Amino acid sequence: MEQNQNIRIAVDAVVFGYKEKQIYILLIKQKFGPFQGKWALPGGFVKDGEGLQDAVLRELKEETGVRTNYLEQLYTFGDQVNRDPRGQVISVAHLGLVNPSKFTLEADTDAETAQWFLLDDIPELAYDHLDILNTGIRRLQSKLHYQPVGFDLLDKEFPFSDLEALYQSILQKKIDRRNFRKKILSFGILHETDKIHQTGSGRPGKLFTFNETKYKELVEQGIHFEIKFA
Amino acid sequence: MEQNQNIRIAVDAVVFGYKEKQIYILLIKQKFGPFQGKWALPGGFVKDGEGLQDAVLRELKEETGVRTNYLEQLYTFGDQVNRDPRGQVISVAHLGLVNPSKFTLEADTDAETAQWFLLDDIPELAYDHLDILNTGIRRLQSKLHYQPVGFDLLDKEFPFSDLEALYQSILQKKIDRRNFRKKILSFGILHETDKIHQTGSGRPGKLFTFNETKYKELVEQGIHFEIKFA
């Protein structure tokens, strides 16, 4: 009953960031270990006395310099006993959302570099991190259907087209602009400021902010967002 | 980097069963440990070289005699470092669905007894198992909205009213019979046999079976089931 286990527990993070109208994912290049030089998700072993979420936040900060407000548990990988060549390791994967413009990437400890990658430009990954990443992508895609998404990814003030591009980038399909706008506005999570987005070309758009109270309320309550591609 | 951890990993199972038109949950009475004599979810430590899901299935069989086809990962409890008085233990909770009529409960190893409990008759539970149980209930309730449920809980042939009672029992509210039937039949997961349910009183109902192919297809694809209480 009190026999010792020879299993170790780690955490990993699938962190999404949105910039330049596209979704990126945060990866690090490993400095040590069996996959030295390979790209991987940020993560590492949990320390004694440390909670799971704390471990993720610590590793993220150490390996990439990023801090995230939004972090949820994704899935625990431990059915495959040999997923780590160093021995049996169970990894509790988390999903994070971040606005990349708030941070400069800085690799500290186990990581040589940290870098944002476009989803269709992912390098070969260490361990089973591709599985974890795919689980994260699927989760993010389904989140859109039952929770508002965007608060943690966009700037405080943003043009409506940013939100639209965000949804299209996550779902990887085109959305009808008129229907999308109607639907989102009907949730009442946006507040239209009187500022105007200064851009290079084309008609400038009004800037919006999230109504944080209403937004968080709908994150709790759940929404039903269903929209066909145009 | 290769420092040893003093954290152990366990699994627990929230197993639902349906009988006599109501949802039950499977609990065991602990034979040993800090909560000796208390009721708890079936579960225990993962063995070296064992996968998570295998560990759940093993513990379930050892402690209750139940085997389940349907088992999904629920959530990993490890943010609270002191959830187990024996030391830091992270528990990967799973959710199982079972037809209780297929098993007689038999407690083998760590359990004194195993027993089915009605949801509104849950005894005091060991550890943070009430949190885990509530997470399981919420998950099962939301599953109804995006996946068909019933295949693993009902008999092979069942009257339509069983399915209806199952949904009502899980959602804890009354459902309009006509609308429910219309909705479920429109999914095409049911096959009407020409057999008749032999019951005590009242008009006998036709027996149905699940169209397993279609059912599993919709489990993958997802459905959208939304129904107001009557």
Next chain:
DNA sequence: ACAAAAGTGTTAGACCTACACCCATGG
């Protein structure tokens, strides 16, 4: 005046909700 991006409304169809009476069987 042209290029680029923002902004805007209506209609048809699908789906959801509300609602009450008759039917088949056993005792």
Next chain:
DNA sequence: CCATGGGTGTAGGTCTAACACTTTTGT
């Protein structure tokens, strides 16, 4: 014939899908 539970249809309202032109700005 009564009690019990099974079986059935329709109309109103709401939500979604489809669809294209005009407006504002910079160059």
